Amino acid sequence: GIQVEQSPPDLILQEGANSTLRCNFSDSVNNLQWFHQNPWGQLINLFYIPSGTKQNGRLSATTVATERYSLLYISSSQTTDSGVYFCAVPTSGTYKYIFGTGTRLKVLA
């Protein structure tokens, strides 16, 4: 089945810094989602981004489907950005999403 790898596994930033999280996937996909899990465990959908670039405030995401990767950019990080970021892609022809193991981000004040 499709494999999803995220890097880096852990990231520590000072408040105000920028960061890039990467998601690689092993097979072609027709969509991709990014999620944030806050320190209390709540999972929030950030982006549904099958291709191209989307922006939402300080966050933006780019997916290059032909090269099988997606990037999540966090600019001017805040302590509330802390948590785990997951990307997820569907197995071929289904709505069964496979999640990466996540990037754990800690933003220090």
Next chain:
Amino acid sequence: DAGITQSPRHKVTETGTPVTLRCHQTENHRYMYWYRQDPGHGLRLIHYSYGVKDTDKGEVSDGYSVSRSKTEDFLLTLESATSSQTSVYFCAISEATRIDYTFGSGTRLTVV
């Protein structure tokens, strides 16, 4: 999360007992999913449903069964709980035409 509720939020049960977790939605979304989250594994799909009485297996379905008798409810049953099923269980919903997920708040299950 608004529109999707999981119950119970926490449960401790003994090995060998059956356990049922409930996911309830008020969004009338067609698709519903059960995931488990374990350290080092991210989220793994257990079962999903694409309509009333229509379900399919995910990556880690052994030891679990599901039922969906009405649009709003998706039940996950551990037929005979084992310690390896200690985990946090998340339910998610999605619309067919809008694939983005909405997750519930999770159920923390401990099997002793």
